[in-house]
Amino acid sequence: MARKRITPGKIRLAEVAKLAGVSPITASRFFRNPEALSAGKRARVESAAKELGYVPNLAARALASQRTEVIGVLIPSLTNNVFADVLRGIYDALDGSRYSIQLANTRYSILQEERLLRLFLAQKPAGLIITGINQTADSHRIMETVDCPIVQIMEVGPAPIDMMIGFSHFDAAKAAIAHLLAQGYRRIGFLGARMDPRVQRRLDGYRAAMTEAALFDPRLIVTTAIPTSVTLGGTLFADLLAKAPDIDAVFCVNDDLALGALFECKRRHMAVPEQMAIVGFNDLEFMASSEPTLSSVRTNRYEMGRNAAMMVIETLEGRRPAEPVVDLGFSVIERQSSARRS
Amino acid sequence: MARKRITPGKIRLAEVAKLAGVSPITASRFFRNPEALSAGKRARVESAAKELGYVPNLAARALASQRTEVIGVLIPSLTNNVFADVLRGIYDALDGSRYSIQLANTRYSILQEERLLRLFLAQKPAGLIITGINQTADSHRIMETVDCPIVQIMEVGPAPIDMMIGFSHFDAAKAAIAHLLAQGYRRIGFLGARMDPRVQRRLDGYRAAMTEAALFDPRLIVTTAIPTSVTLGGTLFADLLAKAPDIDAVFCVNDDLALGALFECKRRHMAVPEQMAIVGFNDLEFMASSEPTLSSVRTNRYEMGRNAAMMVIETLEGRRPAEPVVDLGFSVIERQSSARRS
């Protein structure tokens, strides 16, 4: 004989229903679609649930309904400040909603990403937020067959899997270089670390801008696969100076590198911007309060995360966003470090 | 008559079992406790599962077993670099294990924390990692009755709910001040933002050290409830200078404030450390590469997260750590910004 698995004192939906004097299924409906109940029963179930302190069992719900209320988020890094802002936006948008977040770290590997994707999609998530537009062919195929809203974040491009929100890294970098050119700088170096697809597109934007201005020179480019850091910014900047001592400006693919370059300038007693202009990318908080203040390209990361989560929710609620691809743009923030060449 | 909810093509445990020629329950055991099977059946189930691409249904597992394989993590902030490192440690430790992470943001509110705790514990988590030792009385009561490993992180103190890993913020701050005193500084200011309990204890450490040296002066202390930032570091430092123009050093409760103070010094053409010594807290990466390099108190955040997760796993696997309270310590990193007073 099998056991009687009794769980004494646990409040189940049945208890709530009994107290409210309705059937369990009616109580169930109260939590999923309150409008379907008559006002009287709705009030009775509500007060019964509150009185008993009922908390639904999500596992049972997921099993019976064949779907979860979890939104998966795949990002390449937990350390990068950029993703902290995106995450904050996502969490804020989902706060108070029925949905929870399952976060996974791909560590900048699309194979890792594919593995996590398979694992995750098997659990029938309510939605998915995934970083970038470079997934493996298999990942692509899997996502196209899956039946849940998917938002690709961080950049925009052709052929979204479902929805997309971000900006053009190519254009943003190009605009940063255009700014430096307009300020009178000519020998503009490029510093890049962890050359992920988005950083690569920034390099493309740099190359396009420099080529258009007939100023392109491969010796001005220093990149590495090493993860970014302030210290690395100093090192790369030193490398760049060794390769091209005559540079008058440097564009860094992120603000950490820019800060590192600034410190390296200080160590070399190089005046910024008089002897060396610096422009970063992302406009992290400290850029506005360094000495000198550092120019950067502002990207709307918090809004990106927030909107991505909202797009998922809206789709789930049947109010699909009119525009599946959202370009949040960017803006070049001009500060002291790239003041006009005198 | 009720429906036949057929799900065609879905691979369930039963399919795997049939292909392997064993009963479903044996297949189930393969995934939970492979050693219990004979080598032959183990191999058969394994190859059957691989051939069919079986992925277990976690909702069904959770419902049947009355517990989940989710470890909850409650942290007060997603933006703070400190927690990014802790999280990375946790994710790394749990990577490849059967456990997944449910992350929640308390926003430095213990009431919010209590709400999240109730919500979360109702889902029977496998374990819980929670920040700090200051929870509401109700939270405490709830956690004591719940039957899962709990690790309090970020600090150590008396009376752990279950396990604990961190360090003494009081001692760490006191050691930082002792270092400045040893270097010959006397009028040492204190800069504090977002005075959460741990920051408060750093202030206590500062006060203790200064009082012991008979140098305590309340005018040397500037604090605010505003969240920390580099910009705020500059502002607070300016406030401090206005209140106490004769200070010769400043201890900042975190590195962002220290960096902000450094920039403010540069703006005022104050030489660091000749006219003003600076010591931060946490030893973020950039402290080692600023100009001048900034002294700080190194805390082992990654290890803290990693060990906390490992303590949870070990407990779940029956190998409970010998020592429930782990003090990871700290170290004062002496750099240029607090060089000996000449």
Place this chain on the structure above:
DNA sequence: ACCGATATTGACAGCGCTACCAAGCGATTG
């Protein structure tokens, strides 16, 4: 060859909830 002990395996029911269908009910309509 027999016994009990140990290692494997299987049968059964049920975890708590929701999908599906059907029924009840009062209101509306020709």
Place this chain on the structure above:
DNA sequence: CAATCGCTTGGTAGCGCTGTCAATATCGGT
């Protein structure tokens, strides 16, 4: 006044897996 309609409510079964216990296979010792 009967037929019809829309709204609300309930009954039944089952989602996929695992806890409990029983049954069987294996083994060493006497």
